[in-house]
Amino acid sequence: MTEENQVLIRYGEIGTKSRPVQKEMLQTLRQRVQDKLEYEEIETEKISQRKGRVIVETENTGETVEALKNLPGIVSISPAVKTDSSIDSIKKASEKFEYGETFGVDATTASNPISSMDINREVGSHVEEFTGSSVDLDNPETWLGIEVKEDETFLFTRTVSGPGGLPVGTQDEYLSLVSGGIDSPVATYKMMKSGADITPIYFYNKPIAAEDHLLRFEAVLDKIREYHPGKKWNYYIVDMEEVNNKLMEVGKGRMILHRKIMFKVAEKIAEKEGLRGLVTGESLGQKSSQTARNMENTSSEIKKPLMRPLLTDSKNDITEKAREIGTFELSEINSACRSLAPENPATELKEHRLKQLEEEIGIDELVEKALQSTEKKEL
Known part of the structure; x- marks a missing residue:
């Protein structure tokens, strides 16, 4: 024995x-x-x-x-x-x-x-x-x-x-956009594996998303915390109701505008908190908003480093990692993004059309409204 x-x-x-x-x-x-x-x-x-x-x-x-x-x-x-x-x-x-x-x-x-x-x-x-x-x-x-x-x-x-990498907290701290879906928790974990400390931010897609989406995010966040439990965790929740009500008036280009507003809001919060950059779960070609052109459209005005640790990962690899770290089962509720997207989303939105849409919706005003609706909470 x-x-x-x-x-x-x-x-x-x-x-x-x-x-x-x-x-x-x-x-x-x-x-x-x-x-x-x-x-x-x-x-x-x-x-x-x-x-x-x-x-x-x-x-x-x-x-x-x-x-x-x-x-x-x-x-x-x-x-x-x-x-x-x-x-x-x-x-x-x-x-x-x-x-x-x-x-x-x-x-x-x-x-x-x-x-x-x-x-x-x-x-x-x-x-x-x-x-x-x-x-x-x-x-x-x-x-x-x-x-x-x-x-x-x-x-x-x-x-x-084990996973290898570096201990969490030996590198800079980043603001990670966590939806509670499959991809973003894995992206967050991969940044932590590279030594980065993380502050999560959740864009609550009211009125499309119900409370179960928020509960899903909180459950995923609780799991992510297990990989750095000695830290005092804070996170942000952004109420996107006013933004989404306005965006529903837009057809093609809606999701590009949505992500662009998210990045602008996240960058302002990262600047305020002194965080090094942003983290997303984007993976090239997996969604209409994640084509090379549209990722350029959504992030071209962001000055802080934007980390995409899943950029070239396959969906199968991402899903397998989600299973390993224990977030997959928590991420099975359909995301609000699927309901927000139009039937025929734009995969190659031209720059001049994007600028036109931004003027029509008043993007800067929507960013400010989203910031005003943001709440900082402690886990």
Whole structure:
């Protein structure tokens, strides 16, 4: 019976940074791990950091791995057994695992008088003797990993992949347009995976959208918060009723105007809050407003950086990621945008026509009305 009481957390991209930056990011990753485990109410004895690793000491290794497997900054996780670094102790610790009919041993060493090859051979012979299993270094049923440090060694037979990237909060903060649909929560998560901090903004498409759309957004936001639970989350809700009532008078071009107003409102809020830029869930060609021409139309006047982390992702890839991070099931209500769009939306709206429509609806006045209807809330 395995007696794992350690969890090894590996990182990757952090290791490419300069030493001072590595140190700061590693401390942040350790804090993010602690925040997440406290949020999930998982008891731990100790959370420490080493070169190349964050280590959690806990009797709840399975729950810990499950809680951390999608946490930005983590490359992989292994529940492990800890022992000292003598070969006899390592052999003894290897007896605490269950093995299949075939196994292999893969040791790495640091400042240890015994080479990794010698450890592989000696521990392999020992496991073979007490289990009766056969060595197979090509495709074994069980791999025994051994990480040998100067004064401690960790053994494990399971490694769970993480998302990689950087810990949340090690880069700038952005205002993310979150609809509660499938795409925008994934875009938000991908920015967080790149180290960005996030403030969400929701454009409440009244009178088309009912309250269940707002509830969907709040449920999605609650899930996104799980990837940075130590933060005090604020978010914005923009009442779009006056804007939408005016836009319903427009035929082709309505959705372009709608998105352009959203971007203008979002940029003004980002400027007020000192945020670096905007984030959207746009993906090239997936909607009429997301053709190359229309994305240029909607964002050409925005001066702040506009991040589109899903720009070239397929719908299947986006959906799969939504399932992984737990937002997909929360995003199944039909979005208001489908009701707002005309039967034949414009995919290539000419610039002169767009300017004409902007004058007809009084776009600057609508932007101001939307700003006046904006409410800042705390999650």
